[in-house]
C-alpha cells in the first residue's frame with residue numbers, strides 16, 4: 110500500500126515505463142525469432158536481389174509502409190512517456206499555498222551540519238522529529254544554514270536540494286501512519302552519514318492536539334551572583350491519556366547564561382491524568398548578566414514523542 114501521494118506518482122510513472130518496455134521487448138524479440146527461423150540458411154537459399162554490396166548504393170526495397178508503421182509506433186510510445194513524465198513533474202512542482210494547508214502543515218526545514226531543523230508556524234521547532242498529520246497535504250520549505258544538503262524521506266520517494274540562500278518547496282500527502290527515515294542525500298561533511306531525522310505521521314486528532322496544546326513553560330527568574338534558585342518547568346498537554354502524548358519522562362536544561370544548573374536533567378512528575386507535569390532544578394549564576402535556559406521535554410523516553418522545547422529568561426544582578 111502506498112504511503113504517500115509522491116510514491117503513487119513515481120510508482121505509476123515507473124509502471125508506465127516498465128509496461129511499455131515489456132510490450133516493445135515482446136514485439137522486437139518475437140520478430141527477431143520469427144525472422145531467424147524464416148530466413149535461416151538452407152541448401153536452396155540464395156542471396157536476394159537487393160543484397161548490399163560494398164561500393165554500391167543499395168536499390169530501394171519499397172517498404173515505405175513498414176517505415177511509417179515503426180516510426181508512428183515509436184512516436185506514440187515517446188509521446189506517452191513525455192506526457193506521463195511532464196504530468197508528474199507538473200504535479201510535484203505545484204505545491205498548495207501555505208493558506209491551503211492545515212495549521213502546522215507548512216514547515217520550514219533547515220539543513221545544518223549535521224542535523225535537520227523543523228520549524229512550525231507557531232514557533233515550535235525540533236532537530237529530530239518532523240511530525241505531520243495523516244491524510245493532509247504537507248508543504249515543506251527546504252533551505253540550508255551552511256553548506257549544500259539534500260533533504261529526502263526514504264519510503265515516500267521524495268527529496269530536494271537544501272541550498273543556502275534559496276528555498277525549495279516540496280509537498281506530499283501522507284496515506285499511512287508511522288515513522289519514516291529522513292536522510293541527507295548529499296555529502297556535506299564528516300557527519301553526513303549521521304544527518305538523519307524522523308518523519309512521524311500521526312492521525313489528525315493527535316496532531317492537532319499536540320500542535321495546539323502542548324506547552325513548556327519555565328517562570329523567568331531573577332537572582333544574584335552565587336545565589337542558588339529553583340527553576341521549575343511545567344509541561345501541559347490536553348490530549349487524553351493513551352494517545353502517547355501525556356507528558357512523562359525527562360526535561361533537559363541547558364544554559365548560555367553565566368552559571369550552571371546543579372542538575373541539568375529532572376524527571377517530570379505528572380500531577381494529574383489530564384497530561385500536565387512539572388519538575389525543578391537548581392540554578393546558580395556565576396556572573397552578572399542576562400541569559401536564558403533552554404528546556405526540552407521528552408515524552409516517555411521515546412524520541413519521536415519529544416516534542417516540546419521552550420526557554421526562560423534569567424536575570425542575574
Ligand SMILES: [Cu+2]
Pocket residue numbers: 258259293294295296297298301302304
Ligand atoms: Cu549530508
